[in-house]
Amino acid sequence: xxxxxxxxxxxxxxxxxxxxxxxxxxxxxxxxxxxxxxxxxxxxxxxxxxxxxxxxxxxxxxxxxxxxxxxxxxxxxxxxxxxxxxxxxxxxxxxxxxxxxxxxxxxxxxxxxxxxxxxxxxxxxxxxxxxxxxxxxxxxxxxxxxxxxxxxxxxxxxxxxxxxxxxxxxxxxxxxxxxxxxxxxxxxxxxxxxxxxxxxxxxxxxxxxxxxxxxxxxxxxxxxxxxxxxxxxxxxxxxxxxxxxxxxxxxxxxxxxxxxxxxxxxxxxxxxxxxxxxxxxxxxxxxxxxxxxxxxxxxxxxxxxxxxxxxxxxxxxxxxxxxxxxxxxxxxxxxxxxxxxxxxxxxxxxxxxxxxxxxxxxx
Ligand code: SAH
Ligand code: SF4
Numbered sequence: 162x163x164x165x166x167x168x169x170x171x172x173x174x175x176x177x178x179x180x181x182x183x184x185x186x187x188x189x190x191x192x193x194x195x196x197x198x199x200x201x202x203x204x205x206x207x208x209x210x211x212x213x214x215x216x217x218x219x220x221x222x223x224x225x226x227x228x229x230x231x232x233x234x235x236x237x238x239x240x241x242x243x244x245x246x247x248x249x250x251x252x253x254x255x256x257x258x259x260x261x262x263x264x265x266x267x268x269x270x271x272x273x274x275x276x277x278x279x280x281x282x283x284x285x286x287x288x289x290x291x292x293x294x295x296x297x298x299x300x301x302x303x304x305x306x307x308x309x310x311x312x313x314x315x316x317x318x319x320x321x322x323x324x325x326x327x328x329x330x331x332x333x334x335x336x337x338x339x340x341x342x343x344x345x346x347x348x349x350x351x352x353x354x355x356x357x358x359x360x361x362x363x364x365x366x367x368x369x370x371x372x373x374x375x376x377x378x379x380x381x382x383x384x385x386x387x388x389x390x391x392x393x394x395x396x397x398x399x400x401x402x403x404x405x406x407x408x409x410x411x412x413x414x415x416x417x418x419x420x421x422x423x424x425x426x427x428x429x430x431x432x433x434x435x436x437x438x439x440x441x442x443x444x445x446x447x448x449x450x451x452x453x454x455x456x457x458x459x460x461x462x463x464x465x466x467x468x469x470x471x472x473x474x475x476x477x478x479x480x481x482x483x484x485x486x487x488x489x490x491x492x493x494x495x496x497x498x499x500x501x502x503x504x505x506x507x508x509x510x511x512x513x514x515x516x517x518x519x520x521x522x523x524x
Contacts, residue, residue, distance in 0.1 A: 165224045166195060167293035167300060170332035171339050181216060189341050195223055196296075196342035199304050225297035226251070231305065238488030241301065245270060245294050248503035249287050251320050253298040254493045255306065262306070263314040266298045268330055269321025271502035274355055276375075277387050278420055279496050280454040281320045285504030289326040295333035299343060315345060318353040318373070320498050324360025331368045338370075347371065347411035353418065358394045358402045369409040373416040373447070374399065378426050379434035387426065396438060403442045414443045414480075420496070421450050421462035421470070432473035439479065446474055446481040452494040 169177060171192060178188035190208060194200040203209070203217045229250055230242030239255045249270035256263045271286035272279070298319075302312060315337055317323040323330045330352070336342040337350050353373040354361060361372070376399075378384035384391040391399075403415045417439060421427050439446070448471060451461040462470070467483055474481045486494050502509070 164221045165293050166191065166221050167223055167225060167297050168291060170292070170335040171341060173332065177221075181213075181220070183213065187213065191217075192339070192341040196300065196336060196339075197344075199300065201225075201304075224293070225301050226294055228301060228305075232491040232493070234488040234491040234493060236487055238491070238493050239305075240488060240491050240493035241298075241305070242500060243294075243298065243301065245290060248501075250501040251290065251294075251298075252493070252498040252500045253302060253319060254488060254498070255302055255310070255312070256487050257310060261313040262311050263316055264299060264302050264312045265316050265318050266295060267319030267321055267498065267500070268295060268317055268323040268326045270500065271504060271506075272321050273325060273506075274322055274388075274390050275508060276355060276377075276389070278377075278422060278451060278457065278459050280457075280499050281496070283454075283456065283509065284499055284502040285506040285508040287503050287505050289329055290321070292329045292332040292336075295329060296336050296342075299337065312343070313345070314349045314351070315343075316351045316353060316373070318351070318495065320500055322355055322357060322360075323352045324354040324357035324364065327360055327363050327367075331364070334368050334370055338368075351416070355388050355390050356394050356399045356402075357390060358398060361402050361406055365406050365409045369406070369411060371412050371416070372403075372406055372410060373418055374403060375420075376417040376435075376439070377420050379431050379438060383426060387422075400438060400441055403444070407443060414445050417442075417444050417446050419446060419448050421448055421467050423451070423460040423462045423466065425459060427462040427466050427470050429469055429473050432470045433477075436474060436477040436479065440477070444479070446471075446479055448481065448483045449495050450483070450486055452486060452489060452496045454492070454497050454499070 174188040175185045194206045201223050203214045226243035226245045229244045233239045237257045241253050242250050244250045251267040254265040271284050272281045273286045275282040337345050347370045351371040351373050355375045377387050381395050471481045488494050
């Protein structure tokens with residue numbers, strides 16, 4: 162069987178090369194060819210012995226997902242639809258800014274969790290992405306980006322819940338950090354989780370990168386409804402896990418994401434309740450204006466309500482920013498990623514019966 166070399170982190174590739182009777186430095190050369198120079202075939206790897214190249218051609222391949230769509234939004238945000246198998250496709254999004262370029266990466270085809278306001282959740286779930294399918298998103302984006310565009314930051318904020326796929330996500334994170342691969346600092350790689358506690362603990366132990374936690378509500382009653390995984394891992398435990406994560410984190414704060422849903426979680430009282438609980442953790446708040454999708458049951462909070470909510474947090478001494486919606490015109494904004502998921506749960510069918518309220522999509 163041919164081995165897809167995108168599936169390996171540095172130590173995995175070294176083991177594969179040892180199996181071929183090759184020295185570790187050869188595996189590092191190949192790692193650099195693939196991830197730094199974007200090589201997709203062994204013939205390019207001119208500093209390898211011909212015999213090794215022939216051997217690799219016989220036993221290995223470099224196979225990324227197939228690009229099925231490539232859309233650029235008016236603001237330059239670029240979204241790729243990537244076919245990961247015959248039935249499933251996921252999305253990756255590049256967000257250019259003046260001094261940085263952020264790639265938003267998916268970890269699953271669909272999501273097992275079912276947050277009330279998330280388009281991915283509504284699609285149901287098919288499967289975990291493999292390490293090669295996750296790192297393949299960086300590999301492909303690098304090939305497609307134009308001169309002057311560079312991935313300086315990665316956020317695991319695409320489709321899926323990274324903390325439920327750490328067997329495959331951690332090797333991909335290691336490649337993002339590896340000097341022979343993408344060489345990003347831990348501070349520039351962020352995992353976003355809806356609060357899967359065992360995953361947060363494992364990440365802390367094995368590969369602490371920057372952490373964002375999707376908080377979205379100041380009480381268990383509301384969070385149970387919006388982020389159902391809260392029923393399993395309630396706020397008190399979540400906040401404790403956040404404090405613990407900070408022991409190992411590359412940054413001295415956790416980012417709390419908070420989606421702004423009109424009349425649901427965006428009141429000033431709710432902001433005050435949030436101050437009371439979040440004050441326990443060194444954190445920065447990132448308010449995300451809700452992005453609509455067909456069938457969504459929420460509306461985005463008005464700019465005025467968002468401002469008043471942010472003011473309560475800021476007056477209490479918390480750092481708060483409001484995320485600017487990017488790529489909304491091509492459905493590339495937070496929570497709009499849908500790809501194509503051959504749902505193995507019954508969830509997508511259940512959601513189809515709902516009334517469809519299509520809200521304004523542009524910022
Ligand atoms: N599963 C992870 C990461 C993917 S979602 C998580 O939930 O954290 C990335 C962020 O987008 C999360 O904070 C998520 O709550 C938010 N999000 C989901 N749907 C959204 C929507 N419709 N509008 C705005 N943000 C949304
Ligand atoms: Fe899954 Fe995150 Fe969407 Fe919730 S918000 S359904 S955890 S992708």
